[in-house]
Structure formats: C-alpha cells, structure tokens
Amino acid sequence: MSAVENLFGDKHVQVYRETGGETGHIWREGSTILLLTTTGRKSGEPRTTPLIYAQDGDRYVIVASKGGAPEHPGWYENLSKTPEVELQVMDEVFPARARTAEGDEREQLWKKANEVWPHYDEYQTKTDREIPVVVLERSA
Secondary structure, three states: OOOOOOOOOOHHHHHHHOOOOOOOOHHHOEEEEEEEEEEEEOOOOOOEEEEEEEEOOEEEEEEHHHHHHHOOHHHHHHHOOEEEEEEEOOOOOEEEEEEEOOEEEEHHHHHHHHHHOOOOHHHHHOOOOOEEEEEEEEEO
C-alpha cells in the first residue's frame, strides 16, 4: 500500500488540508475523499472526518457504514442533532446541509456509492441496521 492509501483519521485530515486535497483526495482503490466537519452533539466542538464520497450532480453522497459495525458512526449521530456542516472537497471549503436519503432515492444513491467503494454491500451483510446514505447539499 502507498503512503496515501495508509492515511487514516486525523493524519488524513492534516495531510488533506495541508495539500488542498492534492494528497488524500484519491484514496484506496481509487475512491474519492472529502472532509466532513460536524458539530459534536455532546461537546459542541467541530469534528472533522475524512469520508469516501460519490457525486450526484452537484450533491455529495456519503455512507454511514462504520465498516458494518452495529452502531452508527459518531459523525452521523452528530448530523442528527446539527445537520449544518462544512465540507472540503480538494481545496474548496463550503457550508452544506446533510439529510438522510430514504426509499427510492436511497437505493439509487446506494448503488452510486458502491461504484466508488464496492465494499458497502459487504458491510451491509455484517450489520442488522440499514446503513444510512447521507446527501450533502451546498448551502446558499
């Protein structure tokens, strides 16, 4: 694995920010990464997480898989309290609003996300929860 493919967590965030996404935007198996900054539901502090994303027009799509763990990732729990977030895609930083896709929209976006990271289907087999698909739309 290359050094970029080994990036994870806070180190991934640091390198991505330092390079405007030149390093860290393209990750394992060619997947694309954005930085999601949420407001901590308990602390009120900003929390930044590097996440694989797919694009659907001008919307960004992320998946709250946590590798198929039985519970939702912390960033997703944060969104349920405060859906207003900040995104960084390459060197562009902008506000966005998050919502969970449902029904036909979820199914369509799940397929799109699996084109970027085919492991999501595998993760779904590991958990009883329906893994949320989150739509991020740029705020005005």
